[in-house]
Amino acid sequence: MKLPPLSFLKQNNICLKIIMIVFLSCTPDRIINLCSNHSFANPTSPQLLNSTNTLSSLETDGLDGYFSFENNQHAAKDFGNIYHFLPSAVLYPKSVPDISTTIRHIFDMGSASELTVAARGHGHSLQGQAQAHQGIVINMESLQGLEMQVHTGEMPYVDVSGGELWINILHETLKHGLAPKSWTDYLHLTVGGTLSNAGISGQAFRHGPQINNVYQLEIVTGKGEVVTCSAKQNADLFYAVLGGLGQFGIITQARISLEPAPKxxxxxxxxxxxxxxxxxxxxxxxxxxxxxxxxxxxxxxxxxxxxxxxxxxxxxxxxxxxxxxxxxxxxxxxxxxxxxxxxxxxxxxxxxxxxxxxxxxxxxxxxxxxxxxxxxxxxxxxxxxxxxxxxxxxxxxxxxxxxxxxxxxxxxxxxxxxxxxxxxxxxxxxxxxxxxxxxxxxxxxxxxxxxxxxxxxxxxxxxxxxxxxxxxxxxxxxxxxxxxxxxxxxxxxxxxYLPQYNKQEEWRAHFGSQWEIFVQRKSAYDPLAILAPGQRIFQKAIRNS
The missing domain is CATH 3.40.462.10 (FAD-linked oxidases, C-terminal domain)
Structure with missing residues (x-):
């Protein structure tokens, strides 16, 4: 349901209802079981209340899409069905500027805000990676209405939204006798989701993973900047985002390599x-x-x-x-x-x-x-x-x-x-x-x-x-x-693959010699650690009031 403009919410002093799920530990330190015993509480953080109220200054009249502040339980659930973190709001964008404006607004709020942002595709993460506890979840599938453009020729490709499902790309490219080269075993996943990890299936021995079959990306960074990148243009960001676990930017468009499709x-x-x-x-x-x-x-x-x-x-x-x-x-x-x-x-x-x-x-x-x-x-x-x-x-x-x-x-x-x-x-x-x-x-x-x-x-x-x-x-x-x-x-x-760690020292060990590069890229493209909090790699620094 589309809600009234944010200006209306602010003027009428309507508080945002934020529900926090308290988890039941199954074993010490590591395991959290969300299958039962969910309890609910209201937020108590002054910084969080200030952040969500300040978010109301974003005028929905300036957005093509809209925010939802209630009934967002679906954004606190994923395929793993183990972690459940309820966001403050879900953004349903209808254009890339909807995403960049929202992130830029949060970035401009600086360290006084607790708000973080997670891009959610088809919800097939396993450990809450696409969730944002009391933050903002961006429903990337809302961008599926953007037209796919198939380009034939010597090096054929298709331009698609980051929120598009691979199954839809398959059906569209087949109309031209073409198809992507590399797949995952399950096609009802979004482009942005698989490219943020790797995208592996039985074709990887020949073509490599999906991240090796991308010509170009459009990215919204953690600063709210919209950047086009490729191996020849803004190459550092291009390679950072591919397999980057959503840490450096949100993939809003991708140019995917194609080949002749068999029948x-x-x-x-x-x-x-x-x-x-x-x-x-x-x-x-x-x-x-x-x-x-x-x-x-x-x-x-x-x-x-x-x-x-x-x-x-x-x-x-x-x-x-x-x-x-x-x-x-x-x-x-x-x-x-x-x-x-x-x-x-x-x-x-x-x-x-x-x-x-x-x-x-x-x-x-x-x-x-x-x-x-x-x-x-x-x-x-x-x-x-x-x-x-x-x-x-x-x-x-x-x-x-x-x-x-x-x-x-x-x-x-x-x-x-x-x-x-x-x-x-x-x-x-x-x-x-x-x-x-x-x-x-x-x-x-x-x-x-x-x-x-x-x-x-x-x-x-x-x-x-x-x-x-x-x-x-x-x-x-x-x-x-x-x-x-x-x-x-x-x-x-x-x-x-699809790594799951809770502590930064574990992530440091995972990346090994690549850790310093990973940290440098985070500092360059998402310096406030706004993006992908569900990966639990970096924590946003908050300035106390």
Whole structure:
């Protein structure tokens, strides 16, 4: 609902209602459980009340969009469903000046104001990173109405809003026979959200992450300045923002590299019982010039001997053998591969796949193949989402853990984590696949292990809110901590992807030699630490009255 102008609120002395959620600790120091026992209180900070009242001096008549001061509980919730911080207001911008004017206003208030700003896309952060406790959340999806512009030619690209969903970009670019090169597994995410992290999927071994496939950005800095940047123009800001966790500016527009889009996808899954053979085949595939277009893998930990739905939607090459396959209680490893093609290329594509498969050492009876449309493959996770929503299993806590493990230590990691720490079962998919360091630009803010090849290992767990057992939030978080503690003790050289830390010294260790550059960039582009407070990297300095 659109509220009256801010000038009206100020003149009529209407106080802003700010609700603070008090959390229930599950374990000492680290774990916060927001599944129950929420309590509410009114703010008591004089600086905060002054800040929100001063915010009323922003005239909505000068904005294309509007502020909402009530019923903003949705902005205190994300996909992780673990942290809940209620903002003072949500801005629904209809133009880039709406964002820059708001941030500039807060910047001009200086250290007398407690207000911070978080850009929120589709709300798929895991640890409250897109939340702003008693600050302002900017609903970036409000910018989706801005027209996408597809440019064809020798180096095709598309100009899109930072609040646009990747699925919408796919549908629009396909009208021109084009598509972005690099994806995430889930396409119902915003451009600004994935570019602020990296954007990784099974295409990363070939094209690098999404942040490597951007030509140009438009950024609103923490000073409220609107800056166009690229590798040749304002390059420091360009690379700072890519993988920068929202610390240096809000991405309001991006120019994304495109390539000719195929129409079909040959989708293949096979199983391995030995991790060494599985990883060897994966590494050979990503190093081959004539390989698949998408390579991922996942771990199946199931001590019952009965396999789960790893082959859903697949037609087995040998139905009798494949359907009767029993894991005998072993941990298995699934290699997932895709080859893109057009219908007139089917014969050559099948010959290429047969040649590639002949070089692999998977369990022969577990070969599953399926042909689907390019869009159907890329949007595959959304199908699962709708099924989980129908069962009420989507909006549950998601204590995900995403790690980047050096190739030289991946076998040791697998032996301890998959064979010991996760000895009984898992609470969701466990992805594992290698990528090439050479495809990642080391000038961006993203940090990775210092090896030519490293693995993404993603523990995509779901917790049952009322459970205190192995599928409960407390157990999964304890399990995640055991994995992290092992990585630290064994000194694996691991880096977190979508990193989650609460203390600045932990962030310093995460960035390592890049920390000083990160701090310098923060000082240059967001000196008051207004942006992305939910990452808990920098804290805004407040001057006491």
């Amino acid at each position: 079909m996808a040959k989708w293949i899954r096979v199983l391995y019982s030995e991790f060494s053979i599985f990883s060897h085949d994966q590494e050979n595939l990503i190093s081959s010039e004539n390989s698949f277009d998408y390579i991922e893998g996942f771990v199946i930990i199931n001590r019952t001997g009965l396999l789960n739905n790893w082959r859903t939607s697949f037609s087995p090459k040998d139905p009798l053998q494949a359907n009767q396959f029993n894991s005998d209680g072993r941990t298995l490893y699934c290699l997932e591969m895709v080859k893109y093609f057009n219908p007139d290329e089917a014969k050559a594509m099948n010959q290429s796949i047969e040649n590639l498969l002949s070089q692999l050492s998977y369990i022969p009876s577990t070969l599953f193949q399926s042909e689907v449309s390019y869009v159907e493959f890329l949007d595959r996770v959304h199908v699962s989402e709708k099924k989980l929503q129908a069962k009420g299993l989507w909006e549950v806590p998601h204590p995900w853990l995403n790690l980047l493990i050096p190739k030289s230590r991946i076998s040791e990691f697998a032996e301890v984590v998959f064979g010991n720490i996760l000895a009984d079962t898992s609470n969701g998919p466990i992805l594992i696949y290698p990528v090439n360091q050479s495809k990642w630009n080391n000038r961006t803010s993203l940090v990775t292990p210092d090896e030519d090849v490293f693995y993404l290992v993603a523990f995509l767990s779901s917790a049952m809110p009322s459970s205190t057992g192995r599928d409960g939030l407390g157990h999964i978080l304890t399990q995640n901590k055991r994995i992290l503690d092992f990585c630290a003790t064994a000194q694996l050289g691991m880096k977190q």
